[in-house]
Amino acid sequence: MARYRVWRRIGWTLLAAAVVAGLVWVTFFSSLLALDPQQVRVSGQGTTVDVGQVRAAAKDEAGVPLPRIDTVGLREEILAMNAVKDVRITRAWPDGLDVVLTSREPVAAVPQPGDVYALMDAEGVRVGTAEDVPENLPSIVVPLSDAEPGRRALDAALEVLGALPPTLSADIRTVSAATQDDVRTTLSDGRVIRWGSGAQVPLKIRVAQTLLRAEPSATTIDVSSPGLPVTS
Known part of the structure; x- marks a missing residue:
């Protein structure tokens, strides 16, 4: 009986370890939770942000399971884009991302050399250029x-x-x-x-x-x- 209890305990331990290993594999390594580029939803782009550029940045993570996606690094990459003031990225299970942007919107056009205008936001950031005042x-x-x-x-x-x-x-x-x-x-x-x-x-x-x-x-x-x- 003692030997039986030992083997049963070992059996349950191995089974639990196998279940945990399976869950880890499904979560972090399988394609079940992999990012589908078609499931990347972008909002808040306003009139200035290039949505295609944002999607291209997210597309670099295609096929990567959601838990392994470096959302901090992706956020920094998007923040470096022109006219992006802020961005919030959340995982949309099982295979998507929600990218909510805060765009820099121009409030004035400033004359520049060469008969062009710099489009400036309220913080003095140039968000675009135009040949004529919008x-x-x-x-x-x-x-x-x-x-x-x-x-x-x-x-x-x-x-x-x-x-x-x-x-x-x-x-x-x-x-x-x-x-x-x-x-x-x-x-x-x-x-x-x-x-x-x-x-x-x-x-x-x-x-x-x-x-x-x-x-x-x-x-x-x-x-x-x-x-x-x-x-x-």
Whole structure:
């Protein structure tokens, strides 16, 4: 009886080891959970991200079981692509990946040498180039420059533009920023809003919207000091 119990214990141990080994093989080495490129779902690309480039990066992992896919490395590769601000990658069992992107969307076109425009997002990252100003974007009268004052002026203008609500940003045609403390926007009807610097932008927006409604005949609205706005 003692010998029987020993062999039975050994038998159960071997069986358990075989089951574990089988599960490990199925999970990490078999094709049962291998990535199918057709099951890679990409969303959030916006208007700027090349979805084909994202899919190509994921396709390099085709045939690799999902548990063995280096999602950290894949995320870093996608983040290095132009116009990708952030990305979240999750395994979609049994054989797919969900890639959720946060794209960098342009808020303005900046004139460049050679009669082209750099399309910039609110953080000052170039996300594209165009020969003409896109219809839905304002142009900024601040050239891209390595000079610190010019860069600060551009950053201030982009900070203002990036904070504007869609109803107001859609009505802006041009932006100028001679200095970082003199950001101005011109609306489609010719009215000018002087924002000053990029400080207190949410408060300045509320004041500007109130004055646009309250004084429709004003040609200039100055909210550079939002506590003491001026119209003319």
